[in-house]
Amino acid sequence: MKFLQFLGFPQFPEFKELRELQESMEIQIAVAKVGKYAASESGDTLEMIERPRGGLSLVLVDGQRSGRGAKAVSNLVARKAISLLAEGVRDGAAARAAHDALFTQHNGKVQATLNIVSIDLTSKTLVLSRNNPNPIFIARKSALTELSETSRPVGLYRHTRPVIAELPLAPETAVVVYTDGLPSAGVRRGKLLDVRAELERLRGGGLESAQTWADRLLAAAVAQDEGRPADDISVLVVAVLRRKAADDRERPLGQSLGDARRMLVRMPL
């Protein structure tokens, strides 16, 4: 497991300072997801689960091919991972088990990419687990870091294991994870979306909210695909922010309302 404060976060705040920062932070999670154009079902699955010792885990799976078959594969992998995470199994073991389940069920003939992003409130870290050739981006004010160590999807080879990184929860950090449809947007007309360039643009504008970043990345991809996505596209942004002034505006209604957890889902039929 890599602790990123030692690998590219040289000016990382000291422990005591970090503790104080963490008192006034909020985590924002945003997902934006669209299915392949004219396909009945998305082969991407995103699930979220509460960690029994505090925090949340997000599991994003892209099943091989598209449509109903892909959905069954991504459901199998996601279900295995979240059911173990819900029992308190550590992320790396959950990823291995999800691989083993798919490998056993389909004899190594079907693959899926698997990413797990966990907000672990016990260790006060973000744990990033990757079984995906696509990188994970970490955007901070100082730099845009790419986690791109060689990583295999689950399902194909006997002893596949995830590449795992861990970084402390600290404000002004965004983790960006996505499925293959994002970097391959535009493939039909031979002009792929440059994910890093899009992220540099977003980082230039500041990290206002996780939702803005997820929506803009998806919009850029759909535009690159000329409005008809060539593949399922899912974008997951986990942002650590300082508490917003908006929460204080809500205080008069009830002092503790700034402490409320909120979830909002929109699903067009």
Next chain:
Amino acid sequence: MKFLQFLGFPQFPEFKELRELQESMEIQIAVAKVGKYAASESGDTLEMIERPRGGLSLVLVDGQRSGRGAKAVSNLVARKAISLLAEGVRDGAAARAAHDALFTQHNGKVQATLNIVSIDLTSKTLVLSRNNPNPIFIARKSALTELSETSRPVGLYRHTRPVIAELPLAPETAVVVYTDGLPSAGVRRGKLLDVRAELERLRGGGLESAQTWADRLLAAAVAQDEGRPADDISVLVVAVLRRKAADDRERPLGQSLGDARRMLVRMPL
């Protein structure tokens, strides 16, 4: 299973008309959740899971007492229910299994309330499962209906079963589910929150978004508790709406972006 179109929805749209309406709908799910004042952990658990044959299920559990013990109980019940729902088990069976698991583990000595709200895209219905003395409210333009048939929490008696209702997915419908902390808000000063009156007020203002309703209900409860919630409070609103003009404004960015699914979570630390 009760089909509500026969029970209090006399002017319910005809099947063909309903089919056309369903083409241009969106589901909004909003959760607002706050812990008991000065308690380390909330005994309420809310989990969401994708249904393998299309749609989503939401599971809301309130474990007996508060703090760490209650959290372990609500985690156990929620985990059992969602792991079964994820495998395609029907809602009523998942609720019974969650009861059986808690009853077996604690010899009938520990209780929890359990609500399951499912958006079932196969049957195009909302399925409401209740193991909770508190009612579920269904708000439509024509009426505010209360599902308040006698219902027991899970965990205490051998053959506890849920009370289940099913209603067609149709626009301008909101389902409101909550844990005990909402109606008991204000208990310290002997002036309880009138949930029905709050909902009548919201209904009078129209169903703009699920989030507005969830946030306002929580704010009203926290205000009634004078800013220091006497219990964990969770509010879940599932709203069926016509597609928003906002989606059309987004279209120029990419024709299909109005079809995107979105999730947003905010978790203050």
